[in-house]
Structures are given as structure tokens and as C-alpha cells.
Amino acid sequence: MEHMKGCHLKRFFPALAWGVSCIFFLLVILFICYEYIDYRSLCNIGVVDDGIDELHTTLLSVGAGALACLFVIACVGLVGALRSLKVRPLKTEPVDAASVHSDLDAALQDLQIDKSGRCLVYRQVVISLSPRVTLFLDVLVRKENHVLSPEELNGLFYEGYYDGTESGHSRVRNIKYKVHIALQDTPFDVVRDASGNLCLVLKS
Incomplete structure (x- = not known):
């Protein structure tokens, strides 16, 4: 959307x-x-x-x-x-989820999140990160499915970060935007799925 x-x-x-x-x-x-x-x-x-x-x-x-x-x-x-201006439905092709996940894991071998240095290292690219973006990416990369729900951000940042209100939604959009900017020189991105979860994906 x-x-x-x-x-x-x-x-x-x-x-x-x-x-x-x-x-x-x-x-x-x-x-x-x-x-x-x-x-x-x-x-x-x-x-x-x-x-x-x-x-x-x-x-x-x-x-x-x-x-x-x-x-x-x-x-x-x-x-x-x-x-x-009329929105036409896109034709979707069946996607092998296992293959996509395997490609993501393979690409993540070249990505490192330096928590102490607060930076992202992808091959020869070094990108400085804010403390919150560093924590977010560190957890997201280490998760097996590379997915974070908005509710999980409460334990990651602070209780009430996401409370279901418009302010909570705004904070989630804000962290997603900051992570998107941080990843712009890499093949990765963060998107929201149909359930509103934040997912680490490879750019198409």
C-alpha cells in the first residue's frame, strides 16, 4: 500500500x-x-x-x-x-518461499551489524546507524524468519512503543522508513506484510 x-x-x-x-x-x-x-x-x-x-x-x-x-x-x-489512474490487479506468479528464504540467508552472509560501532557493514560498504536502527536490524537479521511484529517492538525498544493507536502506528512507520534509508545501498529492504509485520527481504 x-x-x-x-x-x-x-x-x-x-x-x-x-x-x-x-x-x-x-x-x-x-x-x-x-x-x-x-x-x-x-x-x-x-x-x-x-x-x-x-x-x-x-x-x-x-x-x-x-x-x-x-x-x-x-x-x-x-x-x-x-x-x-485506475488500479489494475497485478498478475502474480507462484513463488517458492523456501527458495526466497534461502537466497536471503545466502545474501545475509555478507551483512554484519556492528552494535558497538553502531554501523552496518555490507562487503565494502559501511553505513552509520542510529542506536535504535542498530538494535532493530541486529534482532531482525538474527531472527530465523527475519520477521518482527509491531508488538515485538515493545520488548525491543520500550513498553508502549506500539500500542495500537495512531501514534503507535506512526512510530512503526518511522522506524521502517529509517531502516529503509539505512539499507538503500544494500540489496536488502524492510517491508510490511499483510499482517503488518516488518519483514527483511531482498530487493526485487
């Missing part, structure tokens, strides 16, 4: 641009129509010569027609952009 949010935001901008264009062209067309009505009233009382009247009428008609065409194009673009 968190990954989809970023994708949807980026896909929203074309629809917004087309929508603004539609509104702009519509307002300009309405303004021209209003001015044309006022202009015709001046012509009717003889303020404007007939020759100038015909020229102005032609220019206004051409301008309004061009803007109407642009308005239609913008509407078509808006409809297309809105259709592209």
Missing part, C-alpha cells in the same frame, strides 16, 4: 494538468462570449463602423473556435489521464 501511494501521486499530476487546462480554456471561452455580447451592443447603437465590426466578428469567431478545439483536446486528455 505504501508503495502504491507514491505511484498514484505521480500518476495524478497529468490528470491535474489536463483538468486545469480544461478550466482555463472554458473560462477564456466564456470571457470571449461575454465580451462579444457587449461588443454587439455597441455595434447596434452605431458606435462601431460596419467594416471594423465585420473584422472583429471574424477574429472573435476564429479565436473562440480555436479555443473550443483546445478545450475538447484538453477534455480528451483529462479523460485519458483519469482512466490511467
Whole structure:
């Protein structure tokens, strides 16, 4: 879900641009129509010569027609952009869980968490960590299934770190984000599964 949010935001901008264009062209067309009505009233009382009247009428008609065409194009673009926002279900292929877990364990052989030095070492890459991220990764890497539930964070950090409230959820999202940043130069990442657990995975 968190990954989809970023994708949807980026896909929203074309629809917004087309929508603004539609509104702009519509307002300009309405303004021209209003001015044309006022202009015709001046012509009717003889303020404007007939020759100038015909020229102005032609220019206004051409301008309004061009803007109407642009308005239609913008509407078509808006409809297309809105259709592209629809979320299509992804086709999933069966995954061998044992194979995935084996690949993760093999890759973890090159990863070390230095608790005393508060850093992560992956091959030749050394990344400084905060004390909380160091503790989190140390426990997550050493766990057999490399999964931590939000409730386990209470024993890992302090009681009440995750209490089911919005503040608790926010703290879990915060630690996940910090770990994600710490792992960005490695092939690992931390994601949340369907149950909300924090899982160490290999980047696809």
C-alpha cells in the first residue's frame, strides 16, 4: 500500500494538468462570449463602423473556435489521464518461499551489524546507524524468519512503543522508513506484510 501511494501521486499530476487546462480554456471561452455580447451592443447603437465590426466578428469567431478545439483536446486528455489512474490487479506468479528464504540467508552472509560501532557493514560498504536502527536490524537479521511484529517492538525498544493507536502506528512507520534509508545501498529492504509485520527481504 505504501508503495502504491507514491505511484498514484505521480500518476495524478497529468490528470491535474489536463483538468486545469480544461478550466482555463472554458473560462477564456466564456470571457470571449461575454465580451462579444457587449461588443454587439455597441455595434447596434452605431458606435462601431460596419467594416471594423465585420473584422472583429471574424477574429472573435476564429479565436473562440480555436479555443473550443483546445478545450475538447484538453477534455480528451483529462479523460485519458483519469482512466490511467485506475488500479489494475497485478498478475502474480507462484513463488517458492523456501527458495526466497534461502537466497536471503545466502545474501545475509555478507551483512554484519556492528552494535558497538553502531554501523552496518555490507562487503565494502559501511553505513552509520542510529542506536535504535542498530538494535532493530541486529534482532531482525538474527531472527530465523527475519520477521518482527509491531508488538515485538515493545520488548525491543520500550513498553508502549506500539500500542495500537495512531501514534503507535506512526512510530512503526518511522522506524521502517529509517531502516529503509539505512539499507538503500544494500540489496536488502524492510517491508510490511499483510499482517503488518516488518519483514527483511531482498530487493526485487
